[in-house]
Amino acid sequence: MAELFDFLFHPLPNGVMTVLTGVSLLYWLFALISGSGFDLGTDADLDVDGMGDVHDVSPGSEDADVPDGFLDKALDFINVGKAPLMVIITLFKFIGWIITISTSFFVSLAKFGYWSLLILIPVFIVTYFIMHWITKPIAKFYESIGYHGEESHDYLGRTGVMRSTISDGKIGSLELKVGEDVIRLNVKSYDGSEIKYNDDVIVIDETKEQNIYLVKKEINIHNIKN
Template structure:
């Protein structure tokens, strides 16, 4: 038992990843105890997590529209928007944790002291690319059980915060919260005006091809 604990918490990268993975485990345990579980859409099961919409908001633009932002492409690569966000976050932590444990034992990271934490950077990069392949069966599972997220018309009129800057015809992303679920949508500025990162916006319409939502700055006390 002592040897197992030593591997889990030594060196520092192992301890960090063990704690992060443990927090996700506690999240799911508390979710189950509180009666919140796995939301599989209309399948009768519930999955309470960070739900992300997957309805004509992918970054598959045609030649008549500008390319989506680098951030949107990066999120699409690991299938953000096609399964609940907390499921994907937990997978990311778990994969990174396993790679960290293997790396620490293979290269004896404990001999590097606190500097061993720097190994997490390449591990996170490797985990990111692995997520593209690991999430494919997860996305298929949610699709097969009928997970479709919220209906498109329910987004109109909702407010959220920008997760990128947009102007003119550029494409960015907005994050909204519905029933404690975090949903990310691809958006454009309704009138072409500049909207900065973290600005609060209102979803006012959709583009004619139904691929993006149109947003404008929300009017509140922070606007003055």
């Protein structure tokens, strides 16, 4: 038992991934014990668009929507939004943990000390691509039970702030608040007119395309002079 414990926490990368995976295990155990149910995270979902603080772009930048577009594609690649975020995170940690443990069988990482943590970079990259295939059947399962992610919220009539500049049929990013959650939506201009970064807008319709909403610039006391 002592040998197993030592192996799970040494070398350092093993210890980091063991702790991260253990945190997720505790989360699910707490969810089960607290009575919220072990429902694979349908109640624990965090909207992918709610990850609004992962970017930092300059107001007015012509390329302000590029980081958002890249992030959306990167998250969509591992089916975030098609399955609950906590399920995706747990699987990511678990697969990364397995790869890290397996790597320590073939590479003597302990001799590198803290530098051994650099092994986690390729581990996370490999895990990311593996997740694309692992999450496909999970996304299909959630689709079959009617899971729609952020679509469970009614966004029509809500106001928010643009985090990119859009016009014509260009897709941009809108940030709004639902309760305490900051949520990101993919949006288009309702009539094709230009809507700039940081403009206040209102969601007035949704398209037939999945997760794309139509917005119009909101007229209020702050922008009426514009």
